Each structure stands twice: as C-alpha cells, then as structure tokens.
Amino acid sequence: xxSLLERIKAGNIWDFHGGIHPADNKLQSSQSPVVDAGLPPxxxxxxxxxxxxxxxxxxxxxxxxxxxxxxxxYAKGRTVPVHxxxxxxxxxxxxxxxxxxxxxxxxCVILTPDGEDAxxxxxxxxxYWNLERGELLERIQQAxxxxxxxxxxxxxxxxxxxxxxxEILIVNGLECEPYITTDDRLMQQYSGEIMDGIRVLKHLxxxxxxxxxxxxxKPESIEQLTRHATDExxxxxxxxxxxxxxxxxxTIELLTGRQVPKGGRAVxxxxxxxxxxxxxxxKRAIIDGEPLIERIVTLTGDSFKKPGxxxxxxxxxxxxLLQRFELQPEAEQRVIMGGPMMGFTLxxxxxxxxxxxxxxxxxxxxxxPAPGPEQACIRCSACADACPATLLPQELYWYSRAKxxxxxxxxNLMDCIECGACAWVCPSEIPLVQYYKIAKDDIRxxxxxxxxxxxxKQRFEAKQARFEREKAAxxxxxxxxxxxxxxxxxxxxxxxxxxxxxARIKAKQDAPITAIAATAEGVPDNSAVxAAxxxxxxxxxARRAAKLAESANSETAAxxxxxxASDPKKAAIAAAIARAKAKxxxxxxxxxxxxxxxxxxxxxxxxxxxDPKKAAIAAAIARAKAKxxxxxxxxxxxxxxxxxxxxxxxxxxxDPKKAAIAAAIARAKAKxxxxxxxxxxxxxxxxxxxxxAETRDMTVAKSEVTxxxxxxxxxxxxDPKKAAIAAAIARAKAKxxxxxSASTSAEVESAATQVDRAGxxxxxxxxxxxxxxxxxxxxxxxxxxxxxASAPAADAPxDPKKAAIAAAVARAKAKxxxxxxxxxxxxxxxxxxxxxxxxxx
Numbered sequence: 001x002x003s004l005l006e007r008i009k010a011g012n013i014w015d016f017h018g019g020i021h022p023a024d025n026k027l028q029s030s031q032s033p034v035v036d037a038g039l040p041p042x043x044x045x046x047x048x049x050x051x052x053x054x055x056x057x058x059x060x061x062x063x064x065x066x067x068x069x070x071x072x073x074y075a076k077g078r079t080v081p082v083h084x085x086x087x088x089x090x091x092x093x094x095x096x097x098x099x100x101x102x103x104x105x106x107x108c109v110i111l112t113p114d115g116e117d118a119x120x121x122x123x124x125x126x127x128y129w130n131l132e133r134g135e136l137l138e139r140i141q142q143a144x145x146x147x148x149x150x151x152x153x154x155x156x157x158x159x160x161x162x163x164x165x166x167e168i169l170i171v172n173g174l175e176c177e178p179y180i181t182t183d184d185r186l187m188q189q190y191s192g193e194i195m196d197g198i199r200v201l202k203h204l205x206x207x208x209x210x211x212x213x214x215x216x217x218k219p220e221s222i223e224q225l226t227r228h229a230t231d232e233x234x235x236x237x238x239x240x241x242x243x244x245x246x247x248x249x250x251t252i253e254l255l256t257g258r259q260v261p262k263g264g265r266a267v268x269x270x271x272x273x274x275x276x277x278x279x280x281x282x283k284r285a286i287i288d289g290e291p292l293i294e295r296i297v298t299l300t301g302d303s304f305k306k307p308g309x310x311x312x313x314x315x316x317x318x319x320x321l322l323q324r325f326e327l328q329p330e331a332e333q334r335v336i337m338g339g340p341m342m343g344f345t346l347x348x349x350x351x352x353x354x355x356x357x358x359x360x361x362x363x364x365x366x367x368x369p370a371p372g373p374e375q376a377c378i379r380c381s382a383c384a385d386a387c388p389a390t391l392l393p394q395e396l397y398w399y400s401r402a403k404x405x406x407x408x409x410x411x412n413l414m415d416c417i418e419c420g421a422c423a424w425v426c427p428s429e430i431p432l433v434q435y436y437k438i439a440k441d442d443i444r445x446x447x448x449x450x451x452x453x454x455x456x457k458q459r460f461e462a463k464q465a466r467f468e469r470e471k472a473a474x475x476x477x478x479x480x481x482x483x484x485x486x487x488x489x490x491x492x493x494x495x496x497x498x499x500x501x502x503a504r505i506k507a508k509q510d511a512p513i514t515a516i517a518a519t520a521e522g523v524p525d526n527s528a529v530x531a532a533x534x535x536x537x538x539x540x541x542a543r544r545a546a547k548l549a550e551s552a553n554s555e556t557a558a559x560x561x562x563x564x565a566s567d568p569k570k571a572a573i574a575a576a577i578a579r580a581k582a583k584x585x586x587x588x589x590x591x592x593x594x595x596x597x598x599x600x601x602x603x604x605x606x607x608x609x610x611d612p613k614k615a616a617i618a619a620a621i622a623r624a625k626a627k628x629x630x631x632x633x634x635x636x637x638x639x640x641x642x643x644x645x646x647x648x649x650x651x652x653x654x655d656p657k658k659a660a661i662a663a664a665i666a667r668a669k670a671k672x673x674x675x676x677x678x679x680x681x682x683x684x685x686x687x688x689x690x691x692x693a694e695t696r697d698m699t700v701a702k703s704e705v706t707x708x709x710x711x712x713x714x715x716x717x718x719d720p721k722k723a724a725i726a727a728a729i730a731r732a733k734a735k736x737x738x739x740x741s742a743s744t745s746a747e748v749e750s751a752a753t754q755v756d757r758a759g760x761x762x763x764x765x766x767x768x769x770x771x772x773x774x775x776x777x778x779x780x781x782x783x784x785x786x787x788x789a790s791a792p793a794a795d796a797p798x799d800p801k802k803a804a805i806a807a808a809v810a811r812a813k814a815k816x817x818x819x820x821x822x823x824x825x826x827x828x829x830x831x832x833x834x835x836x837x838x839x840x841x
C-alpha cells in the first residue's frame with residue numbers, strides 16, 4: 001500500500017464537501033502587470049494590523065523617520081511591529097477609522113512623506129542557512145510579517161508550530177475568491193523570489209515534501225512556478241476551480257486528503273499552510289532585510305476605468321488610491337474591501353490600506369446588485385449542501401438568531417470558516433454569515449469573561465487555602481507553647497491549670513443534687529429564695545436612693561457654684577421667686593427664712609439698676625425714712641443708711657452761687673405748679689386729716705418721683721439716667737449751699753415758717769418735720785427743672801435770704817398738691833414692685 005507522500009507524488013487529488021462555482025471575474029485585472037501606485041501626500045498607519053495586540057509606540061509627533069523604521073516595539077507572543085512606509089515626519093498620533101466591518105476607529109500614526117523615500121538600516125542575510133531557528137523566527141517577527149491570505153495571523157507564531165515537526169509544507173496559491181488576482185500576478189512576476197522564500201522555510205521547518213497549490217484557472221502562474229521549482233521535494237499541484245478551495249482546511253483536504261480535527265490546527269497533523277504572498281514577504285525579510293511595508297492590491301470592478309494590480313504602501317488612503325486609478329463612481333457607489341464573498345463594504349473612503357487588504361472592488365449596480373430583503377427560511381437545505389465544513393447552516397441560523405449559543409456550539413459553530421457559500425445559495429437571501437459572526441463574537445466574549453472569573457476564583461481559593469494553612473500553623477504553635485508551659489509547671493511541682501479546671505468541672509457534674517424542701521401541704525418551700533430576692537430588691541432600692549441623693553447634691557453644688565453676676569437674668573428670676581415666697585409668708589404670718597430674705601434683698605438690689613423709675617422710687621423712700629429717723633432720734637436701718645450714704649457721697653463740693661441758681665429754678669417750677677393747684681389744693685389740704693409720719697414720708701417720696709418723672713416726660717430729649725445724675729448733683733450743691741449759709745439759715749427758716757403759715761391759712765404750725773421732708777422733695781424738682789432753665793437766668797445774681805424765703809413758699813404750696821402727688825405716686829409704685837417691697841421691709 002502506498003504511503004500518503006507516494007500518493008501525492010503520484011498526482012492524486014482529493015475533494016472536499018460542498019463548495020460553489022460563482023463567476024470568477026479575474027480577467028479584468030489579471031492581464032496587466034503590477035504597477036507602483038506611487039507615494040500619497042499623507043499616510044495613515046494603524047498600529048494594529050494583525051490578529052494580536054499592538055506594540056508600544058516608539059515615536060512621537062514631530063519625529064523624523066526613515067523608510068522601514070519601526071514605529072512600534074515587538075514583544076514575545078503574537079505582537080508584531082508596524083513600520084514607516086516611507087521617510088518623512090510624524091505629524092499626528094490619534095484615533096482614525098480603520099478597515100474593519102464595524103467602521104470603528106483605532107490608534108494610528110499620521111506620516112507626512114518628505115519625498116525622498118530614503119531607506120533606514122537594512123540587515124539582510126543571503127546566507128540564512130547559517131542562522132539558528134530562533135534567530136530566523138525573530139527576524140520574521142521584527143519585519144512585521146503576518147498572514148497575507150486574509151487572516152493576518154503572526155507568521156513567526158505560526159511557524160513555531162508548538163514545537164511539532166512539519167511533514168508537509170503547503171504554499172497556498174489557489175486564490176479562489178472572485179475578482180481577486182493579487183496572488184496570480186505575484187506568481188506570474190515573482191515566482192523566482194517565491195522559490196527563495198520556500199527554501200528559507202524548508203531550512204526552518206525541515207519538511208519532507210513541499211506542495212504549491214494553484215487553481216487551473218491560472219495557467220500563466222502554473223507555468224512560471226513549474227519553471228522555477230527545480231527542487232526535487234517541491235511539487236506544483238493544480239486543482240480544479242472551486243470556491244472555497246483556498247481555505248486552509250479545504251486546501252489541505254484537496255492536496256493531501258487529510259482533515260483537520262475539530263477545534264485543532266493544521267500543525268496538529270504535521271502540515272503547515274502559508275499563503276504565497278506571505279512566503280514572498282518572508283524572503284524579503286530574511287534575505288533582503290526589508291520589513292512588510294507594502295503589498296499588491298487588486299483594484300477591480302466596472303467602475304474603474306483602468307482595473308489592475310498595484311504595489312501599494314501600507315497606510316495609503318483608499319480615496320487617494322481610487323482617484324489614482326480613475327474610479328468613475330455611480331450615484332451610490334459601493335467600495336468593497338476584499339472579494340464579493342468574504343469582503344465588507346467600507347463606511348467611507350478615508351480608511352487606510354492595511355496588511356489584510358488584498359482587493360478594492362468597486363462594482364456597478366448592474367454588475368453586483370445589492371442583496372434583497374431578508375425573507376423567511378424555507379428549509380430547502382441548499383446551504384447545507386454548499387457548506388465546505390459539513391455543518392448545518394439552517395440550524396446554526398435558528399440558534400444564533402435566538403441567541404441559544406450553547407446549542408449552536410454543540411453544532412460546531414466555531415468551525416465555520418465564514419466563506420459565505422451558504423448565503424450565496426440561499427433563495428431567501430438571508431445573511432447567514434452575519435448571524436454566525438455575531439454569535440461567534442458573543443461566545444468569545446463570554447469565554448473571556450468566564451476565564452477571568454475562573455482566574456479570580458483560583459486566586460480566591462489559593463488565598464483561602466493560604467489563610468487555612470496560616471491558621472493551622474498558628475494553632476499548632478499555640479498548642480505547642482501550651483504543652484511546653486504545662487510541662488514546665490509540672491516539672492516545677494505546680495498544678496496544671498487545664499487539668500485543674502477539668503477536674504473542677506467534673507466534680508461539679510458529679511456532685512449530688514440537693515433536694516428542695518417541701519411544706520406540709522407538699523408545696524416546694526421557696527422562702528429562702530424569696531427572702532434572698534427581697535434582700536436584693538432592698539439593696540437595689542438603697543442604691544437608687546443613694547444615686548438620687550448624689551445627683552441632687554451635685555445639682556445643688558452646681559447651682560451654688562453659679563455666680564449671679566455671670567447671668568443676671570437667672571439671678572433676677574431667682575430673686576423674684578424668693579421675694580414672692582417672702583411676701584406670701586408675710587401675708588400668711590409665717591416667718592421668712594433667711595435665704596428668702598437675702599434673695600429678696602439681692603433681687604431688690606439687682607432690680608434697681610434695671611429700671612430707673614423703680615430705683616428712683618426706692619431711693620426717695622429710703623431718704624424719707626432716713627431723715628425721719630434722724631429727726632426723731634431713732635436708729636437708721638441699713639438700707640436707709642446706705643441710701644443716705646449714697647446721697648452724701650454724691651454731695652461733692654459745689655459752688656454756693658450755682659447751687660442757689662439751681663434752687664431758684666426749682667422754686668420757680670414749684671411756684672408754677674402751686675399756682676395751678678392752689679384753688680383745689682387749699683380745700684383739700686384743710687379737710688385732709690393729718691397723716692402719720694410714715695405715710696407723709698411715702699407721700700413726699702412718691703410726689704418727688706412723680707414730679708421728676710413728669711418733668712422728664714415733658715422733655716423728650718432728656719435721658720432718665722442723665723436726669724437722675726443731674727438731680728444728685730443739684731442736691732449735693734444745694735446741701736453745700738445750705739452748709740455755707742449757716743449764718744442765714746435761722747432767718748430763712750423763720751421767713752419760711754411765716755410764709756408757710758400765711759399760705760396755709762395759719763392752720764399748720766408744726767411744719768418742722770415736713771419742712772425737712774419738703775426740702776428733700778424739692779431737690780428732684782430742681783434737678784428736673786435745671787435742664788430747662790435758660791442761660792441768662794443762671795447768670796443772674798441771687799440773694800440767699802430771698803432764695804430761702806421763696807423755697808419755703810414753694811414747699812408750702814407743694815404740700816397742697818400732696819394728695820394729687822400721692823395718687824400719682826401710688827400708680828408709679830404699682831409699676832415698681834421692688835420699690836414697694838423695699839418700703840415694706
């Protein structure tokens with residue numbers, strides 16, 4: 001029986017399931033040679049042009065770069081760098097729309113060419129056979145080589161092959177997609193360089209056999225490859241034209257008859273498949289030292305005036321390229337990147353050419369009509385017959401549409417190569433491949449999230465295991481330390497505390513249960529328990545009482561510690577309460593406590609400054625009592641003495657002349673008041689019974705205050721405090737004048753007595769006590785009138801004898817108004833309770 005290699009060499013060709021035969025439309029572009037597209041004025045170079053992560057940037061805005069200079073850094077894994085397609089200046093780095101079905105943007109480097117197209121450093125190795133395998137793979141990675149057949153998988157990672165041996169190397173030149181002729185023109189014009197690349201791969205992979213597969217619709221390419229394939233282990237294999245024979249799995253089955261296992265790769269069965277354009281790029285990277293900065297692109301479709309193939313720099317804007325090849329657009333012109341089967345329509349023409357760009361198709365509406373509206377599936381099974389992967393597209397469609405991805409995965413959805421054969425034959429024009437792509441993306445995302453969750457779970461479990469180990473180690477250390485302590489205590493003759501505790505517990509458990517005594521009636525005797533409970537209650541009540549007493553003592557101490565001066569309002573309130581208690585006790589005949597009496601006195605003293613009217617009433621009453629006691633020879637109380645002392649202290653030395661002037665003014669006002677009340681006052685004075693001494697004192701004091709208040713109210717500009725001060729000064733001056741005029745006092749008193757008797761009708765002979773009181777009462781009148789006196793009157797000369805006579809007359813007339821003044825004073829006294837209480841005391 002022949003081996004597989006012998007059957008392949010014998011010319012055996014196999015087939016794969018399904019497939020379709022669309023119109024290839026390749027002659028439009030395959031008949032003209034490849035040309036240079038030229039250098040655009042602006043290059044847009046995406047940083048990620050392969051199936052893997054992008055590398056780190058190596059340039060900044062404003063940097064000058066050379067042709068072939070790396071723009072990103074490569075790293076281990078599936079990262080490959082991108083290079084400057086020409087020399088120039090980096091003018092911008094930012095997001096830009098890239099060639100992707102989503103139309104989204106990605107990070108790009110904007111390069112403005114300088115026109116010199118100067119190469120940077122190139123380090124080719126024509127003697128590549130002297131290089132080690134690892135160095136060859138690194139050079140391929142540095143050059144940025146990725147699969148140019150459409151998958152753009154990093155070539156260095158693919159060639160590494162998981163460390164497995166390669167038995168058969170397949171160079172894929174089938175190029176089954178309609179309209180695309182890049183590989184055809186490459187094999188026609190560069191077949192010698194392709195063979196050089198195959199030799200580099202043979203040195204790297206050491207395969208037993210190398211196959212170059214080409215469809216039979218490319219006779220020129222077959223001829224050129226056959227002429228240059230002079231190596232015995234290199235065979236050019238021609239296969240029938242059938243779509244999608246260019247797929248890696250389909251190519252392997254066509255040329256070898258083997259099938260790649262589900263979920264596996266070609267390298268798992270000892271086969272390596274590379275696109276012919278990728279082999280050409282490897283030759284340039286290893287032998288010429290040139291990175292991948294350009295590729296052949298097919299520009300075809302009836303909208304192009306000159307379709308063909310061109311060498312296009314990576315990063316060239318599609319719009320500039322379409323204009324370069326004279327696109328004649330229609331009203332709604334479509335531009336498809338790729339072929340009609342697996343390509344996608346660009347969102348706009350300002351996207352760049354990338355490594356995966358093999359064709360720009362601009363068909364007319366008549367040439368390639370837009371697909372019609374999607375209709376319901378009729379279950380014709382045409383899609384299943386055309387599927388090259390032997391799947392069930394109609395079932396996958398139902399599950400993908402319903403997002404039942406678990407069922408779709410069971411039907412091997414991930415094995416779909418997205419060739420579009422099923423959608424091509426569907427009579428309902430259902431975009432089946434679009435449903436499959438969305439489902440596969442969702443499944444990949446779910447897998448990624450599941451992997452992240454699994455890694456997080458593993459980290460958490462590892463952390464918990466570490467905690468458990470640390471806890472167990474701690475407990476072991478503690479147990480060991482406890483054992484050592486017990487041993488030490490036992491050795492020292494001490495008692496083991498743990499053993500002692502256990503012994504006590506055991507003894508308590510083994511102790512007999514004491515029987516409960518019972519009464520004669522058979523009821524349990526709980527008297528001891530009740531007595532103990534009552535004792536506990538009494539103790540609790542005693543503790544509460546002690547706590548309440550302590551709290552009360554602390555509050556009392558706090559209250560006593562409060563300085564009344566620090567809070568006048570609180571002190572006034574306390575004094576008022578004390579006075580009310582004292583008054584109540586006085587009315588009921590109960591003795592007044594010392595605290596209340598002191599508080600009342602303090603309240604009276606503290607209230608006096610608060611109200612000038614009340615203070616004046618209290619002061620007048622005190623002066624009246626003091627003068628009466630002095631006249632009668634009785635002892636003076638402390639309050640009255642204090643008031644008299646205050647008046648005496650206010651009696652500062654004064655000028656006799658000015659005092660006389662003040663007295664004259666007072667008498668003038670008193671005379672005026674006497675004239676007004678003379679008619680009514682005379683009758684009232686004659687019929688009014690003689691009042692007691694204390695009553696006259698109070699009446700005089702009240703009239704004195706009332707008169708002062710009336711005069712003060714008459715003058716709106718006078719302040720009560722200022723008036724009181726002025727009254728004190730006037731009284732002091734008048735007293736001093738009286739002292740200095742002692743020589744004339746006898747005459748003045750005699751004249752005053754005569755005037756009084758004449759004014760009263762001779763009925764009030766004993767007026768000496770009242771004269772003293774009147775003298776004290778006339779002083780506030782003089783003070784109240786003093787501010788109203790005019791300046792000329794103050795400057796006029798005054799005779800002391802006449803002044804004394806006039807004062808006596810004024811006092812006599814003032815007595816007639818005592819009744820009226822008494823009533824007014826009583827009203828004022830009601831407004832000043834503190835003064836009344838002072839008088840009562």
